[in-house]
Amino acid sequence: MTSRQGSIIWPVVHDERRALIHDLELLEEAQWQTPSLCVGWNVHDVLAHLVDTAKTTRLGFARRMMAAGFNFDRDNATGVTRERAHDPRLTLAEFCAVSTRTSGPPAPLATRLVEAFVHGEDIRRAVAIRRDYSPAHVATALDYQLRTSVKIGGGKEYAEGLRFIASDGAFEHGSGHEVRGPMIALLLSVSGRPVAVNELIGPGAATLMHRSLS
Incomplete structure (x- = not known):
């Protein structure tokens, strides 16, 4: 550090x-x-x-x-x-x-x-409280998860063959079928959490959710 x-x-x-x-x-x-x-x-x-x-x-x-x-x-x-x-x-x-x-x-x-x-x-999300997070700092967390193996708490394997595009900031990662949505939803999904229906869109969204929640 x-x-x-x-x-x-x-x-x-x-x-x-x-x-x-x-x-x-x-x-x-x-x-x-x-x-x-x-x-x-x-x-x-x-x-x-x-x-x-x-x-x-x-x-x-x-x-x-x-x-x-x-x-x-x-x-x-x-x-x-x-x-x-x-x-x-x-x-x-x-x-x-x-x-x-x-x-x-x-x-x-x-x-x-x-x-x-x-x-x-x-x-x-469990108790229906909403918070708006800083996209720049969520991007740092998301970038780390996408580059880190699931074996040590990341989500790299979940993201293979997918292209992540944030809808609320300048963040793109990977190549392949597109997954688009708010950065916090992208972060949750690659961390093995469910997100709301239609929170993530694109041809790769269903693949991502299937991988991360299996």
């Missing part, structure tokens, strides 16, 4: 955390149990995961992965259990407390943007 990257990305991550806190403060009790876009997790679970990753350090991550037998899903589940308080409001208070941290797993800094945008939408 360069200092320049950090000076650009971390303020965006912190802004996204603050915006999510504001939105979550408005939730009714039952909404916390709503299934999120992240399969197997409800809204409260996703928040607990965000608390967990905000607290994660490079050294701590190595120790955790050893304890989890180098199984990412097992480590994530352990982190959610650890950080998920009995009352969602307590989990939210803890998220507030860690919202300005600049620590994270040993991964490219763009992953912090991916996490902020994708998990933000995991929650917001």
